[in-house]
Amino acid sequence: xxxxxxxxxxxxxxxxxxxxxxxxxxxxxxxxxxxxxxxxxxxxxxxxxxxxxxxxxxxxxxxxxxxxxxxxxxxxxxxxx
Amino acid sequence: xxxxxxxxxxxxxxxxxxxxxxxxxxxxxxxxxxxxxxxxxxxxxxxxxxxxxxxxxxxxxxxxxxxxxxxxxxxxxxxxxxxxxxxxxxxxxxxxxxxxxxxxxxxxxxxx
Amino acid sequence: xxxxxxxxxxxxxxxxxxxxxxxxxxxxxxxxxxxxxxxxxxxxxxxxxxxxxxxxxxxxxxxxxxxxxxxxxxxxxxxxxxxxxxxxxxxxxxxxxxxxxxxxxxxxxxxxxxxxxxxxxxxxxxxxxxxxxxxxxxxxxxxxxx
Numbered sequence: 001x002x003x004x005x006x007x008x009x010x011x012x013x014x015x016x017x018x019x020x021x022x023x024x025x026x027x028x029x030x031x032x033x034x035x036x037x038x039x040x041x042x043x044x045x046x047x048x049x050x051x052x053x054x055x056x057x058x059x060x061x062x063x064x065x066x067x068x069x070x071x072x073x074x075x076x077x078x079x080x081x
Numbered sequence: 082x083x084x085x086x087x088x089x090x091x092x093x094x095x096x097x098x099x100x101x102x103x104x105x106x107x108x109x110x111x112x113x114x115x116x117x118x119x120x121x122x123x124x125x126x127x128x129x130x131x132x133x134x135x136x137x138x139x140x141x142x143x144x145x146x147x148x149x150x151x152x153x154x155x156x157x158x159x160x161x162x163x164x165x166x167x168x169x170x171x172x173x174x175x176x177x178x179x180x181x182x183x184x185x186x187x188x189x190x191x192x193x
Numbered sequence: 194x195x196x197x198x199x200x201x202x203x204x205x206x207x208x209x210x211x212x213x214x215x216x217x218x219x220x221x222x223x224x225x226x227x228x229x230x231x232x233x234x235x236x237x238x239x240x241x242x243x244x245x246x247x248x249x250x251x252x253x254x255x256x257x258x259x260x261x262x263x264x265x266x267x268x269x270x271x272x273x274x275x276x277x278x279x280x281x282x283x284x285x286x287x288x289x290x291x292x293x294x295x296x297x298x299x300x301x302x303x304x305x306x307x308x309x310x311x312x313x314x315x316x317x318x319x320x321x322x323x324x325x326x327x328x329x330x331x332x333x334x335x336x337x338x339x
Contacts, residue, residue, distance in 0.1 A: 047107070050232035051136045054224075058240040063326060066247050070333055130307035137228045141235075141311040141318075145292035148314065149281060152321050156274045159267060159325035159332075166332040 009043045024079045030068045037061040210252040217245040225319035226312070235315035239322025246327045250334070263331050269324030277317040280310065 016036040020029050037060030044053035105112035126138040140148055218241075224231075225238030249257040281292040289296025294310025295303030 051234070051237075054232050054237045055240075058237050058244070062244045063240055063247070066244070066251070067330070067333070070330070129304065130311060131304050132229045132308060132311060134229055134231065136232075137234050137311060137315070141228075141314040142294065142307055145281070145294075145314065148318065149277060149292060152274055152277055152318055155322055155325045156270050159270055159328040162329045162332040163267060167335075 005046060006043070009039060009046065013039050013043065026072055026075075026077050026079055027069075029079070030065055030072065033068070034061050034065040037064070206252055210248060214245045214249060217241060217248070221245065221319075225315055228315045229308070229311065235318030236322055238315075239319040240326065242319065242323040243326035243330075246323070247330055250327075250330065261327070263335070266324045266326075266328030266331060270321050270328060271324075273317045273321035273324065277314065277321065280313055280317065 013036060016032055016039060020032040020036060023029050023032065037056060040060060041053045041057040044050075044056055105114075109115065122135060122139055122143065126135045126143075127133060130138050130142050132138040132142075221238045221241035223238075224233035224241060225235055228234035228238075246257075246261050249260060253260075280294075280297075284293045284296040285291055287296050287299050292310075292314075294307045297306055297310065
């Protein structure tokens with residue numbers, strides 16, 4: 001049961017990572033990356049590492065999103081490639 | 082180029098998947114990660130430091146020097162961010178809006 | 194810079210921010226001080242404290258510098274690093290190794306000493322991460338070229 005949850009979580013993680021790479025709107029990319037971090041935290045918690053999960057949820061989903069948004073507010077929203 | 086990068090990605094991913102077949106099962110008591118020093122931590126962390134959360138005991142007590150190094154690195158990162166970014170701003174418009182005007186010797190009004 | 198200081202002004206935003214920031218900070222202090230018993234510790238709690246200050250910075254704009262001045266971030270980080278270093282040297286004075294909390298006070302119970310050593314280490318790490326992250330954010334926002 002838990003192994004199956006692992007499998008689906010990793011599949012959705014891969015999907016989120018591909019979307020974050022491919023999407024043209026950089027604001028949407030930051031949002032998808034934040035969702036990726038939340039799923040990563042869920043995966044860590046499910047693997048039995050709540051400390052790492054808390055770090056990932058606070059840093060990856062909270063602060064890096066804010067830093068990316070601040071950096072984004074200096075530039076255009078469209079991706080070049 | 083795009084096709085080549087996708088091919089490279091698939092190759093590396095397949096290689097890693099193939100290699101992960103040899104990893105020990107999660108929670109395997111015979112695996113190298115569970116037979117070394119970690120058994121000492123699991124058995125003695127509570128009696129040594131009265132701390133139920135083993136991770137905290139390892140991070141802040143047994144491996145305290147690692148944590149101290151991490152702390153110094155975080156402070157150094159903040160310092161270098163401030164120095165690099167604030168100097169650049171003062172060069173651009175010449176005003177004294179930075180946090181530490183004395184850092185830059187050649188700024189107008191700064192300490193020589 | 195411009196998009197962050199000329200922010201979208203809304204009464205709801207200000208009220209909700211002022212209501213939610215103390216809750217975030219209380220939870221962050223809980224995470225820092227209960228590293229012994231629950232997941233978390235100095236680093237995670239410090240990140241939460243920094244996140245609450247960043248929320249103030251983004252919502253209130255220039256007015257937040259009155260509550261948490263620009264210099265405070267680096268000052269907190271530096272003082273916390275110095276105190277962590279002194280905590281490590283406290284046991285060196287009485288013949289122990291660096292950061293060997295059990296030797297810090299001669300005659301006391303080493304187990305309790307290590308408990309309190311871990312506690313203070315977590316507190317210093319938490320304050321250090323808090324100050325450092327806010328300092329990095331301020332450098333990014335005020336240091337950029339307009």
